[in-house]
Amino acid sequence: MRHIKASERLTEKKVEKKLHAEKKSASQDEDKPKEPKYGPMPTLPNQRLWTRGMMVGGALIVLMFTSGKGREVTIAKQAETVQHKGQHVHCSDDYTKELQQYAGCVPEQCGRVITDGLVSTKEAKDMLQLAKKGMALGGSDGGATILDLHSGALSKGTAFVNVYSLQPNLLTPQDYKLYKTVRTKIHHSVAHHFGVAADLLHLTHPTFFSRLTDIEAKSPNDEYWHPHVDKETYEAFHYTSLLYLNDFGEDFKGGRFVFVDQDHTNRTVEPKRGRVSMFTSGSENLHYVEKVSSGERYALTVSFTCNIEAAIKDPATPK
Ligand SMILES: O=C(O)CCC(=O)C(=O)O
Numbered sequence: 001m002r003h004i005k006a007s008e009r010l011t012e013k014k015v016e017k018k019l020h021a022e023k024k025s026a027s028q029d030e031d032k033p034k035e036p037k038y039g040p041m042p043t044l045p046n047q048r049l050w051t052r053g054m055m056v057g058g059a060l061i062v063l064m065f066t067s068g069k070g071r072e073v074t075i076a077k078q079a080e081t082v083q084h085k086g087q088h089v090h091c092s093d094d095y096t097k098e099l100q101q102y103a104g105c106v107p108e109q110c111g112r113v114i115t116d117g118l119v120s121t122k123e124a125k126d127m128l129q130l131a132k133k134g135m136a137l138g139g140s141d142g143g144a145t146i147l148d149l150h151s152g153a154l155s156k157g158t159a160f161v162n163v164y165s166l167q168p169n170l171l172t173p174q175d176y177k178l179y180k181t182v183r184t185k186i187h188h189s190v191a192h193h194f195g196v197a198a199d200l201l202h203l204t205h206p207t208f209f210s211r212l213t214d215i216e217a218k219s220p221n222d223e224y225w226h227p228h229v230d231k232e233t234y235e236a237f238h239y240t241s242l243l244y245l246n247d248f249g250e251d252f253k254g255g256r257f258v259f260v261d262q263d264h265t266n267r268t269v270e271p272k273r274g275r276v277s278m279f280t281s282g283s284e285n286l287h288y289v290e291k292v293s294s295g296e297r298y299a300l301t302v303s304f305t306c307n308i309e310a311a312i313k314d315p316a317t318p319k
């Protein structure tokens with residue numbers, strides 16, 4: 001067992017409190033008690049009550065079978081500014097095996113947090129330019145182009161090329177600096193919100209820029225809209241974060257991020273430039289991205305692990 005320092009304990013307590021408070025306010029938002037609209041219910045003779053009850057019950061059953069859709073809640077709209085808005089979600093069993101091995105790092109409190117303002121609009125704009133510069137050297141034939149500045153992988157046609165082989169001096173010293181500044185901010189924010197000491201958390205593969213469009217998929221890599229669990233795709237993942245680089249509804253249509261929750265509720269995040277979404281990577285956070293219907297949607301996926309063997313380094317100037 002790792003000995004948790006008193007100061008860390010305090011931080012964890014605070015985070016726990018914060019997540020509780022956020023959960024409370026989130027559910028309060030969603031389930032505000034309504035004033036009775038039509039005044040008190042009239043009292044009815046027993047028989048009529050029965051018939052009424054049967055009718056209402058029947059209608060409910062029909063509704064359940066015909067709608068089958070559950071409800072939708074928006075966690076963060078593009079037009080609003082949110083600060084650490086999120087929910088607690090009961091952790092899945094996905095981490096049980098690792099709890100001892102990576103004590104103090106593996107999620108024990110699961111959920112998601114969305115925050116604007118951590119990454120400035122200027123930083124997000126500059127990151128977008130960086131993504132565009134790299135992607136100009138390739139691009140998928142289908143709807144999803146990815147650029148991984150750690151490995152150099154870039155979609156081209158229906159396969160991948162290495163941007164550093166194509167252009168060794170692609171990134172300027174300012175580019176490296178910007179990338180590192182932004183990813184360090186996200187790193188500390190993930191650590192803080194999930195109550196983990198930042199040095200126990202490591203950046204992992206794949207961490208990449210994405211550009212999503214409405215172009216028809218040409219390879220399985222282009223099919224970005226399937227519901228999935230990040231930890232099932234990449235075992236080392238413990239925390240996933242996303243930085244959105246442009247705006248839903250303005251730069252592109254469709255492309256909202258959707259958490260598919262066990263309570264038959266889809267909880268949606270609308271991408272907004274500079275918005276960061278962080279969540280635990282297990283099956284408590286099943287999610288998908290809606291198909292983009294027009295425009296180009298840019299984001300950066302930043303992935304974290306507790307397993308130092310799966311750690312990757314920041315991109316650095318070639319020697
Ligand atoms: O771009 C997004 O909003 C999410 C992408 C995603 O689900 C992923 O990279 O695993």
Ligand SMILES: [Fe+2]
Nearest residue numbers: 228229230287
């Ligand atoms: Fe994902």
